[in-house]
Amino acid sequence: MKIAVIGTGYVGLVSGTCFAAWGHEVICVDKNAQKIDGLKRGVVPIYEPGLDELVERNSAAGRLRFTCNLTEAVKGALVVFIAVGTPPRAGQGDADLSFVYMAARELAPLLEDDAIVVVKSTVPVGTGDIVQKIIGSVRKTGAFSVASNPEFLREGVAIRDFLEPDRVVIGVEDERARKVLMELYGVALQAHKTPIVVTQRRTSELIKYAANAFLATKITFINELADLCEQVGSNVSELALGMGLDKRIGTSFLNAGPGYGGSCFPKDTMALLRTAQDYGVSVRIVEETVTANEARKRRMALKVMDALEGDVEGRTIAVLGLTFKPDTDDMRDAPSVPLIETLQRFGAIIRAHDPVGMENAGRILSGVEFFDDPYECAHNADAAVVITEWDSIRKLDLARLKKTMRQAVLIDLRNAFEQGVAEEIGFRVSAIGRSTTARYDGSSSTALPHMAERVQPGPRAQGA
Numbered sequence: 001m002k003i004a005v006i007g008t009g010y011v012g013l014v015s016g017t018c019f020a021a022w023g024h025e026v027i028c029v030d031k032n033a034q035k036i037d038g039l040k041r042g043v044v045p046i047y048e049p050g051l052d053e054l055v056e057r058n059s060a061a062g063r064l065r066f067t068c069n070l071t072e073a074v075k076g077a078l079v080v081f082i083a084v085g086t087p088p089r090a091g092q093g094d095a096d097l098s099f100v101y102m103a104a105r106e107l108a109p110l111l112e113d114d115a116i117v118v119v120k121s122t123v124p125v126g127t128g129d130i131v132q133k134i135i136g137s138v139r140k141t142g143a144f145s146v147a148s149n150p151e152f153l154r155e156g157v158a159i160r161d162f163l164e165p166d167r168v169v170i171g172v173e174d175e176r177a178r179k180v181l182m183e184l185y186g187v188a189l190q191a192h193k194t195p196i197v198v199t200q201r202r203t204s205e206l207i208k209y210a211a212n213a214f215l216a217t218k219i220t221f222i223n224e225l226a227d228l229c230e231q232v233g234s235n236v237s238e239l240a241l242g243m244g245l246d247k248r249i250g251t252s253f254l255n256a257g258p259g260y261g262g263s264c265f266p267k268d269t270m271a272l273l274r275t276a277q278d279y280g281v282s283v284r285i286v287e288e289t290v291t292a293n294e295a296r297k298r299r300m301a302l303k304v305m306d307a308l309e310g311d312v313e314g315r316t317i318a319v320l321g322l323t324f325k326p327d328t329d330d331m332r333d334a335p336s337v338p339l340i341e342t343l344q345r346f347g348a349i350i351r352a353h354d355p356v357g358m359e360n361a362g363r364i365l366s367g368v369e370f371f372d373d374p375y376e377c378a379h380n381a382d383a384a385v386v387i388t389e390w391d392s393i394r395k396l397d398l399a400r401l402k403k404t405m406r407q408a409v410l411i412d413l414r415n416a417f418e419q420g421v422a423e424e425i426g427f428r429v430s431a432i433g434r435s436t437t438a439r440y441d442g443s444s445s446t447a448l449p450h451m452a453e454r455v456q457p458g459p460r461a462q463g464a
């Protein structure tokens with residue numbers, strides 16, 4: 001099948017490459033000439049394990065091509081995927097759909113008869129209807145279909161998520177589009193017996209937001225339970241296991257941490273709220289999730305201060321892990337950013353290490369010294385804070401880390417280390433959702449409310 005993919009961002013590039021890996025003839029198109037030139041030479045502009053190799057292999061086989069020329073891409077294509085960005089509109093909370101609409105306008109006159117335009121970008125309910133109108137207004141003759149096919153790719157494991165998904169969701173309004181998309185996915189996924197949910201376009205569009213909002217809520221639930229565990233002396237990891245083994249609940253997405261970040265959950269929860277607001281519907285649980293998560297990310301700095309006798313002025317803090325999660329260089333909405341900025345406001349000196357995210361982090365954070373070597377990063381530090389659970393960070397030699405530090409204080413916001421082991425080595429440990437050995441007696445009651453006021457200026461965050 002000849003497929004065109006518009007947009008070589010994260011979603012477009014992974015999807016296009018994986019369609020080619022399934023044996024289709026794929027052409028990816030983007031306006032960014034530098035990116036396309038790079039891709040033609042095998043330079044993959046994003047960090048995603050396994051993607052370089054897959055791009056190289058499929059390009060060499062002639063199944064995957066890159067171009068800046070939309071006419072060339074759309075010519076002869078039976079399916080045209082729109083996979084351009086839908087960033088949040090500044091200050092609005094809803095998704096900016098201008099790139100989607102522009103792609104629809106530009107591809108309309110170039111479409112082959114009976115071609116199927118599939119919106120893969122994450123878009124609010126009703127976007128497919130507008131795309132249909134835009135294309136229809138340009139094309140006076142010739143049939144075409146507009147379908148929805150959201151992606152559920154997690155950064156870091158996107159290729160596996162694409163090739164072996166839990167399910168595929170297809171939103172169609174006509175039989176021809178259903179048949180073609182079933183053929184596209186059904187044959188490839190036969191071996192995995194992957195369920196394909198075929199539904200109306202509007203339902204498909206909403207499924208994506210509903211899934212992400214639910215996962216964000218699940219994480220927020222366990223994060224709040226972690227706070228309770230700390231107070232009552234329970235262990236959140238064991239609590240999550242005890243709950244999650246109930247098949248109705250499931251163990252995944254129950255890892256308590258510093259709050260969710262990334263390119264999807266923060267943006268998609270806000271966009272869902274906006275849609276609900278537009279239609280006069282209240283989705284209070286999502287509203288609370290957003291508020292609780294924002295407050296949590298800021299509150300993590302207080303956890304660090306608490307472990308350092310309530311005062312970080314002039315103290316050196318080694319931050320281990322900066323990206324919003326491991327196996328990505330993505331810093332979007334990463335919990336490390338508010339944490340570091342808050343600690344800096346309170347006078348801390350920040351040294352940081354991340355296996356791949358330091359270049360992106362350097363564009364966002366100022367006054368931070370970056371280190372390729374985690375032990376060098378921790379040299380003479382008063383505390384080490386684990387924010388991202390990279391494998392390489394989990395495998396650090398804690399005894400060696402302790403030796404290089406000025407004070408053996410470990411604030412483990414991902415429960416990356418066995419608390420008992422770290423304590424045996426001599427660390428005072430403050431972890432998530434378990435009792436702590438790194439709390440300064442008596443400082444919490446006096447220092448925290450005062451600090452909370454300074455770091456949580458927004459009215460919504462107060463009391464959260």
Ligand code: UDX
Binds near residue numbers: 155253258259261324
């Ligand atoms: C997410 C969705 O999982 C994916 O289906 C969608 O297409 C895009 O958004 P992604 O943002 O890549 O994927 O990362 P994900 O692994 O879902 O993690 C999101 C955030 O939640 C990260 O900050 C992560 O650290 C956090 N998280 C996740 C937790 O804190 N605890 C968990 O148990 C799981």
